[in-house]
Amino acid sequence: MKKYLVEFIGTFFLVLTVGMTVIAPGAGALAPLAIGSALMIMVYAGGHVSGGHYNPAVTLAVWLRGRCAAADVPFYMGAQILGAWVAAAGVLCFKGHPVVTPLEIKLVPALIAELVGAFALCYVVLNVATAKATAGNSNYGLAIGFTVMTMAFALGGVSGGAFNPAVAVGITRMHLVDSMHLWLYFIANLGAGALAALVFKFVNPEDK
Amino acid sequence: MKKYLVEFIGTFFLVLTVGMTVIAPGAGALAPLAIGSALMIMVYAGGHVSGGHYNPAVTLAVWLRGRCAAADVPFYMGAQILGAWVAAAGVLCFKGHPVVTPLEIKLVPALIAELVGAFALCYVVLNVATAKATAGNSNYGLAIGFTVMTMAFALGGVSGGAFNPAVAVGITRMHLVDSMHLWLYFIANLGAGALAALVFKFVNPEDK
Amino acid sequence: MKKYLVEFIGTFFLVLTVGMTVIAPGAGALAPLAIGSALMIMVYAGGHVSGGHYNPAVTLAVWLRGRCAAADVPFYMGAQILGAWVAAAGVLCFKGHPVVTPLEIKLVPALIAELVGAFALCYVVLNVATAKATAGNSNYGLAIGFTVMTMAFALGGVSGGAFNPAVAVGITRMHLVDSMHLWLYFIANLGAGALAALVFKFVNPEDK
Amino acid sequence: MKKYLVEFIGTFFLVLTVGMTVIAPGAGALAPLAIGSALMIMVYAGGHVSGGHYNPAVTLAVWLRGRCAAADVPFYMGAQILGAWVAAAGVLCFKGHPVVTPLEIKLVPALIAELVGAFALCYVVLNVATAKATAGNSNYGLAIGFTVMTMAFALGGVSGGAFNPAVAVGITRMHLVDSMHLWLYFIANLGAGALAALVFKFVNPEDK
Numbered sequence: 001m002k003k004y005l006v007e008f009i010g011t012f013f014l015v016l017t018v019g020m021t022v023i024a025p026g027a028g029a030l031a032p033l034a035i036g037s038a039l040m041i042m043v044y045a046g047g048h049v050s051g052g053h054y055n056p057a058v059t060l061a062v063w064l065r066g067r068c069a070a071a072d073v074p075f076y077m078g079a080q081i082l083g084a085w086v087a088a089a090g091v092l093c094f095k096g097h098p099v100v101t102p103l104e105i106k107l108v109p110a111l112i113a114e115l116v117g118a119f120a121l122c123y124v125v126l127n128v129a130t131a132k133a134t135a136g137n138s139n140y141g142l143a144i145g146f147t148v149m150t151m152a153f154a155l156g157g158v159s160g161g162a163f164n165p166a167v168a169v170g171i172t173r174m175h176l177v178d179s180m181h182l183w184l185y186f187i188a189n190l191g192a193g194a195l196a197a198l199v200f201k202f203v204n205p206e207d208k
Numbered sequence: 209m210k211k212y213l214v215e216f217i218g219t220f221f222l223v224l225t226v227g228m229t230v231i232a233p234g235a236g237a238l239a240p241l242a243i244g245s246a247l248m249i250m251v252y253a254g255g256h257v258s259g260g261h262y263n264p265a266v267t268l269a270v271w272l273r274g275r276c277a278a279a280d281v282p283f284y285m286g287a288q289i290l291g292a293w294v295a296a297a298g299v300l301c302f303k304g305h306p307v308v309t310p311l312e313i314k315l316v317p318a319l320i321a322e323l324v325g326a327f328a329l330c331y332v333v334l335n336v337a338t339a340k341a342t343a344g345n346s347n348y349g350l351a352i353g354f355t356v357m358t359m360a361f362a363l364g365g366v367s368g369g370a371f372n373p374a375v376a377v378g379i380t381r382m383h384l385v386d387s388m389h390l391w392l393y394f395i396a397n398l399g400a401g402a403l404a405a406l407v408f409k410f411v412n413p414e415d416k
Numbered sequence: 417m418k419k420y421l422v423e424f425i426g427t428f429f430l431v432l433t434v435g436m437t438v439i440a441p442g443a444g445a446l447a448p449l450a451i452g453s454a455l456m457i458m459v460y461a462g463g464h465v466s467g468g469h470y471n472p473a474v475t476l477a478v479w480l481r482g483r484c485a486a487a488d489v490p491f492y493m494g495a496q497i498l499g500a501w502v503a504a505a506g507v508l509c510f511k512g513h514p515v516v517t518p519l520e521i522k523l524v525p526a527l528i529a530e531l532v533g534a535f536a537l538c539y540v541v542l543n544v545a546t547a548k549a550t551a552g553n554s555n556y557g558l559a560i561g562f563t564v565m566t567m568a569f570a571l572g573g574v575s576g577g578a579f580n581p582a583v584a585v586g587i588t589r590m591h592l593v594d595s596m597h598l599w600l601y602f603i604a605n606l607g608a609g610a611l612a613a614l615v616f617k618f619v620n621p622e623d624k
Numbered sequence: 625m626k627k628y629l630v631e632f633i634g635t636f637f638l639v640l641t642v643g644m645t646v647i648a649p650g651a652g653a654l655a656p657l658a659i660g661s662a663l664m665i666m667v668y669a670g671g672h673v674s675g676g677h678y679n680p681a682v683t684l685a686v687w688l689r690g691r692c693a694a695a696d697v698p699f700y701m702g703a704q705i706l707g708a709w710v711a712a713a714g715v716l717c718f719k720g721h722p723v724v725t726p727l728e729i730k731l732v733p734a735l736i737a738e739l740v741g742a743f744a745l746c747y748v749v750l751n752v753a754t755a756k757a758t759a760g761n762s763n764y765g766l767a768i769g770f771t772v773m774t775m776a777f778a779l780g781g782v783s784g785g786a787f788n789p790a791v792a793v794g795i796t797r798m799h800l801v802d803s804m805h806l807w808l809y810f811i812a813n814l815g816a817g818a819l820a821a822l823v824f825k826f827v828n829p830e831d832k
Contacts, residue, residue, distance in 0.1 A: 001315040002411040009407075013328055014360075020362035027447055030237055034361035038353045044351035045332045048341035090324075092315055094366055109510055116506075120429055124461045133464035138346035138554035138762055143460035146453045150429075153443040154436035155452035158510055166333050199425075202463050203418040210827040217823075221774075228778035235777040238653055242777035245770045252767035253748045257827050284676035298740075302733055302782055346554055346762035395665055419671045445654055525718055536637055547671035554762035559668035564663045566637075569651040569658035570644035574718055615633075619626040619673050 040145025248353025435507030454559025643715030664769025
């Protein structure tokens with residue numbers, strides 16, 4: 001139960017930061033720094049309790065890598081999506097139910113961008129937070145959070161830069177992306193999580 | 209005595225940075241990066257002496273969690289508020305007693321924003337700087353400082369982004385916020401500190 | 417084989433970030449933060465497998481310092497250049513084959529800037545990631561990534577700010593720099609790698 | 625000798641970054657991030673050889689604290705000032721001997737700003753890099769570098785933001801500050817170093 005609460009809190013603050021900094025008047029060009037840092041601080045705060053996923057694609061990747069119990073997976077994902085939903089509702093209240101123009105999305109580039117960005121995130125998570133060879137480091141949160149920052153700077157304009165199905169629920173709820181595109185994030189991000197788990201096992205063969 | 213001096217120094221530099229970067233010509237959109245970094249460096253510099261609170265809400269949360277002696281609490285809070293007051297006076301001198309228009313604040317959103325932001329800060333502090341499971345890490349200052357940066361980017365426009373009653377004293381002294389709103393920060397931030405201590409105990413049940 | 421895959425992945429994400437953030441509409445003045453962070457996250461993710469070079473000049477320097485097998489050197493460099501090439505092609509697709517005006521380059525200043533910037537990078541890499549006196553630190557990725565960020569802020573306007581022959585292949589492929597200048601990066605960067613190895617041995621005489 | 629070379633290299637890159645990012649077209653509002661990061665990377669690269677001072681005020685403070693041999697002090701300061709001088713000359717070449725308007729400086733505020741900023745820097749250095757209670761941490765470079773970034777954001781407009789007599793030599797050489805003000809930096813910064821050593825001894829009484 002405490003693990004699900006930590007996942008709820010972390011995803012809540014991640015999506016709160018997304019909404020408050022992206023919807024005008026937000027943090028402008030600095031929004032990716034705020035968003036990546038929101039993930040970083042929550043990974044450092046909650047990692048020792050729940051692993052600090054805050055992302056169904058990460059939960060899938062960590063489960064495939066063998067560091068998350070199967071019984072936890074649906075509850076993790078549920079807590080993450082619930083946290084994102086509550087945060088999105090909160091943002092709409094804070095902003096006074098703003099008029100937001102959804103990002104125009106081209107399907108194929110957006111699918112590829114979400115696949116590439118979420119692969120980077122899951123690949124970094126598995127290597128810095130679950131590999132035996134990097135155990136005990138103090139940089140896992142910085143690496144994970146700044147992956148989202150970097151990919152948001154690089155690919156945010158193509159796909160909206162979710163790299164996370166729970167964040168995708170949040171940004172469609174806030175009309176930053178049209179809700180008819182929501183499936184795209186689930187397929188691309190979860191696919192990226194599975195691919196990252198495969199690549200991790202290939203490059204860390206002795207690490208079971 | 210040395211602990212109170214460290215708390216004074218840290219809060220002084222935090223509020224000095226707030227005033228110098230927020231009052232024009234300051235650091236513009238980058239002010240939250242400077243402010244969060246000011247907290248980060250002072251946490252790294254003073255953590256081994258005083259714990260590096262620099263915030264009455266953090267002192268309350270750490271006391272409730274059982275890592276601050278009751279006898280220290282009033283002196284910590286006094287040193288923090290004194291440091292904030294001196295820094296604010298210094299900023300007004302450096303800036304040549306500037307004409308500052310206070311932020312327009314709506315009471316209920318501001319109360320919620322200060323509650324949410326200060327909860328994030330105290331929740332991060334307790335988990336990265338007082339939990340047994342994260343002992344010995346090198347990231348506590350980065351996590352704590354960048355929580356203030358992130359929340360300032362996300363919520364600064366709603367409430368002024370103090371998340372800290374001592375900072376609230378400083379920003380009302382510098383007229384960035386009307387002094388009739390000062391009570392709001394004390395209630396919301398101290399309430400958030402107490403709530404964070406409760407949540408910490410729930411998610412770290414074996415950590416006394 | 418797994419080492420070469422890690423080098424491919426890391427250089428791919430580095431050059432993807434360069435192209436997506438530098439070509440308009442990119443990350444504007446914040447591009448160096450994104451680029452340096454891309455290197456940082458990939459060093460943290462892949463360092464325990466391949467050393468996390470992502471740069472032929474770094475591979476040369478690490479080999480001269482005695483921490484990379486000679487047999488690996490050509491495959492590392494090949495994987496890096498291939499990753500850069502694929503990333504550059506991907507950027508051109510994402511951006512819709514944009515019209516890019518190459519940076520105007522003056523030969524001598526550009527040569528010196530690439531020598532100076534790549535020296536800083538290789539000097540930092542050797543000291544934070546291969547010196548016995550700094551073994552076990554958690555800051556190597558931050559130091560290495562932010563060296564590229566710092567040098568890109570300082571010298572990017574002079575030479576394009578590659579500091580890396582693989583990145584040079586990528587930016588000439590994306591027309592950010594005229595391909596007739598490609599030799600310049602190979603000479604300056606590889607020369608800087610050799611010089612950094614010499615300096616490292618001089619300042620760490622007991623470290624074989 | 626190797627220690628002096630490391631001090632020369634580090635101060636060279638610090639002042640190179642100052643000049644290249646502050647003189648137009650530089651890094652604009654992001655210059656303090658680049659400058660603080662330049663110090664950070666050089667502290668991480670050279671700390672295990674020379675201590676990574678790159679600043680006569682820091683050398684004074686570390687000597688007073690008992691962690692720098694008296695015989696090294698003049699050579700450290702000489703290497704730092706030489707590195708700054710060479711970097712400033714290099715910047716003037718790269719920039720094509722630019723016309724620079726020196727910052728208008730008011731004496732008393734500038735003296736106080738340099739005293740306050742250099743005190744913060746020396747106080748952080750002594751606590752994160754020389755205190756027994758923080759030995760073995762990986763955050764010393766981040767804390768030290770970002771202190772300069774924070775103080776440059778906060779106080780750069782008042783005094784030019786040197787906090788370092790060697791940097792002061794560099795910025796007067798580049799005409800960013802009028803050379804008739806050079807004495808100001810030596811007095812304020814060295815005084816701040818001495819004050820920081822006193823405060824360090826008071827707050828770390830058991831740490832000889």
